[in-house]
Amino acid sequence: MDKVIVYLDDPAYASQRMPPVGGAPTHWVLVACAPRMxxxxxxxxxxxxxENWRAKWADRLFGEVVPPLRARGDDVTPVLARxxxxxxxxxxxxxxxxxxxxDVRRPKTHDGTDGRRAAPGLFGVGALLLLALD
Known part of the structure; x- marks a missing residue:
């Protein structure tokens, strides 16, 4: 049985980046890396x-990632990184x-955010209004 250790923090991002596995069963050791406080x-x-928040966060993450892996017959060992x-x-x-x-964790950007786009600020909305008035 092939054994793979996978570090993850976002189920949607991880599901896109998980490597496809051949016909052999795989033992996945999923390590949840909670966001830093x-x-x-x-x-x-x-x-x-x-610690309670971190455990609940990991349970939600594993709740989304583990069932599809077990459905295809793979073994899964969930671990919470501490x-x-x-x-x-x-x-x-x-x-x-x-x-x-x-490592299929969402990459961090240079400013420390996790790469998700934020809503435009007041300056962006003002510039958009000026362009619309032209």
Missing amino acids: THRISKWVSHSAR GPLPELTRSLMAEHGTARVI
């Missing part, structure tokens, strides 16, 4: 509340004996 949030939210990914990768590779690691 700002350091200022610790003033308002306890550590246990952050620390640095290099250390987690080493431990998962030692545990599962695999050499394939795939």
Whole structure:
């Protein structure tokens, strides 16, 4: 059985980037990488509340990604990343004996956002109105 470790954070983005698998059954080790919280949030939210949010977020992610994989007969092991990914990768590779690691997380842009387009700002709407008046 082929074993693959996959890092993901967005089910729609990951489903487009997941590699196709041949006829052999595959064991997927899905590692959910929750979005980072700002350091200022610790003033308002306890550590246990952050961990609960992270667990619920991972459950929603796995709820969308795991069923299609299991439907085609593959084994799935969900894992929630709680620390640095290099250390987690080493431990998962030692545990599962695999050499394939795939990162299908949504890429971050240079300004730290996740690449999704934001709504236009006030300046953009003003420029659009000026162009429409011409």
